[in-house]
Amino acid sequence: MHLRLAIAALTWCIPTALVPAADLVLRGGKIVTVDPQFRIVQAMAVHDGRIVALGTDEQIAPQIDQQTQIVDLDGRMVLPGLIDSHVHPTGASQYEADHEIPPMETIDDVLSYVRARAAVVPKGEWIVLQQVFxxxxxxxxxxxxxxxxxxxxxxxxxxxxxxxxxxxxxxxAENGIDRAFAAKHPDQVAVDPASGEPSGVIRRSSSIFKTRSDKSRKSLSQDERDDRLVELLEDYNRWGITGIIDRNCSDSARAQYARLLEANRLTTRVRLSRSLSPGDDLTQIDQRLDEITADPLFKQPDPRLGVIGVKVFEDGGMLTGSAYFTRPWGTSTIYGIVDSRYRGMQFIDDDRLEQLVRRCASRGLAFTAHCQGDAAVEALVDAYARVDQEIPIGPTRSSITHSSFMSPKAIAGAAKLGVGVDLQPAWLYLDARTLVAQFGSERLTHFIPLRSLFAAGVVAGGGSDHMQKIGSLRSVNPYNPFLGMWVAVTRTARWHDEPIHREQALTREQMIRFYTINNAWLMRAEDEIGSLEVGKRADFVVVDRDLLRCSDDEIRDALVESTWLDGRPVYQSQP
Known part of the structure; x- marks a missing residue:
């Protein structure tokens, strides 16, 4: 580490004969290093996949020989490779293997889709539509x-x-959910207030509601599944994404990534938060955690694939009506809530949550939990604080997943403990109109509170929670990082007139750190990626506009001209 810093000091000043001739030189551009000083330079030299020099065109010129590939940037901007802190690629890539799922913005769109499926699915078979929020x-x-x-x-x-x-x-009927069942499960089965009959809305459905697979759907071979995952990873590259964290990676998904790694088909760096069932017997949980820590990809990660920890689910969804809040949701025609005391659903009690955190921290695993409501976030921060008295939490790179609704107390606690957060700014754009209608503006003061997190020194990383479909804007949820950057800067919500608490907006510099070095920290890889510094891997992206100076609305329309991993192109736009 000290040698890399010493070389960096030399190459920032005067390139020397000690620096090898470059395989690749970028020159004549605006190269945003995202180093601690956020320095911007003209040129960069790469040798054997790593950055060997940064500076002016004149300073880098001695690294050029007859074998050097030269990229003349003509003033274009270069950023470190972009990183998405939260995706589910294996499932997302397979979602439309059977048939295309059209976009849906109205109830009529939903009903039209179900009607069309009813025409082709055999009678009596299930029709399931997922994640149309x-x-x-x-x-x-x-x-x-x-x-x-x-x-x-x-x-x-x-x-x-x-x-x-x-x-x-x-x-x-197939699940035996009738009026009597609903009366026994009032927190999970919504009813018509007048008749007491189930309305159809079910909370935390996995414990009481089962479906059957549609036997008419196409079944993919292993090769077909792998090809579709590669197609998705290549589309990530198209949008400048060179690193991702799979947040809830199953055994089969881990095996799929390993196959692609062995076949040299991984075009993004992947880190895995492994799935964990928190309700299992503690002996089973210990066995599962021991298996994860014994994984060679945890002990010594490959540069392109590694395990960082585990993920559980602490509460429900803000998009669906089950996030766990300190204050009641309030009765709602939007979410079908009739109990004025209802605060959402906490899936893991405080004692079990602390037990899970302690077991992971003792093994050096990065723990994270899906937490949407402020009460869920506070429960997790409190669990971290109790464990931190015995085992330092900061070095584990544990985090809070989503942390959509926070409180000043939780933000301060995360900062003190060194806990990171993984947020999805596109949700503000897509969903805040409904959240304002449900809660009012005041309760959204600390909704995706980016400025407060940065001000407190919390490492906050931008993600998408991409779950379904291939396509950066048509996907559920959209994984276009420039949309996320634009939302982080403008706090704009779709179908809503005013920005959502503009005081929580990021600066342009923070916006870039949000999708680069901060996410590298969450990946446990900030010494290798996330910024363009001497000794680091040459992961970078060339974009078509100056994201530090363009208008706010131009941010969301940014296009990638090329994406590079280890100094080699993994995407190049067509001229």
Whole structure:
């Protein structure tokens, strides 16, 4: 480490004969290093996949010989390779293998899709539509049981959005969910206030509601699954993404990444938060954690693939009506909430959460939990604080996943403990209109509180929670990093007139750190990637505009001209 810094000092001043001739030189550009000083230089030299010199064109010129590839930037901007702190690529890449899922912005769009599926799916087979969030429908509500019945009377139908969803009559009947069942499960089964009959809306559905697979759907071979994952990773490259964290990686997904690594088909650096079932017996949990820590990809990660820790789910969803809050949700026609005392759902109690954190920290695993509501976030920060008295949490790179609603107390606690956060700014754009309608503006003061996190010194990283479809804007959720940057700077919400607490917006410099060095920290890889410094890997992206000076609205329309990993192009735009 000290040698790399010493070489850096030399090459920032005067390139010397000690620096090898470059394989690649970029010159005549605006190269944003994202180093601690956020220095910007004209030129960069790369040898054997690593950066060997940075400076002016004149300073880098001695590193050029007859074999050097030269890229004349003509003033274009270069950024470190962009990183997404939260994706689910293996499932997302397979989602439309059977048929294309059209975009849906209204209840009519949903019903049209179900009607079309009912025409081709055999009667009695299930129709399941996943992750069309009610916050993104103009009507801002679940489709009703009756509406789903009207378009598919002979099929069980499940409109699933995360842990919650809406079912039609056949789906409820197959699961034995009737008026008596609803009375015994009031927190999970919503009812019509007048009749007491189930409305179709079910919370935390996995514990009481099961579906059957549609036997008519296409089944992919292993090679086909791998090809589709490669297609998705290449689209990540198209948008400048050179690193990702898979947040809930199963055994089969880990094996799939390993196959691509062995075949030299991984075009992004991948770090894995392994899946963990928090309700298992503690002996089973210990066995699972021992297996994860015994994984060679945890002990000594490959530069392109490694394991960093585990992920669990602490509460439900803000998009679906089950996030765990300190204050009640309030009755709601949007979410089908009739109990004025309802605060959402905490999936893991405080004692078990602390046990899980302690077991992971003692093994050096980065722990994280899905936390949407402020009460869930505070519960996790408190668990970290209790464990930190015995085992330092900061060195584990543990984090809070989503942390959409926070409090000043939680932000201060995360800063003190050295806990990172993984946030999804596109949710502000897509969902804040509905959240304002439900909660009012005041409760959104610390919704995706980016400026407060940066000011407190919390390492906050930008992610997408990409779950389905290939395509940076058509995906659920959109993984276009420039959309995320634009939202982080403007706090703009779709179908809403005013920015959402503009005081929480990031500066341009912070916006870039949010998708580069901060996410490298969450990947446990900031010594190798995330900034353009001497000795680091040459992961970078050439963009078509100056993101530090362009207008706010131009940020979201930025295009990538080329993406490089280890000094080699993994994407180049067509002229």
């Amino acid at each position: 009610i916050t993104r429908l103009r009507e801002q509500r679940f489709p009703t049981r009756a509406e789903l019945d009207s378009v598919a009377p002979e099929h069980p139908v499940w409109f699933r959005t995360g842990p919650d969803g809406s079912a039609n009559s056949l789906a409820l």
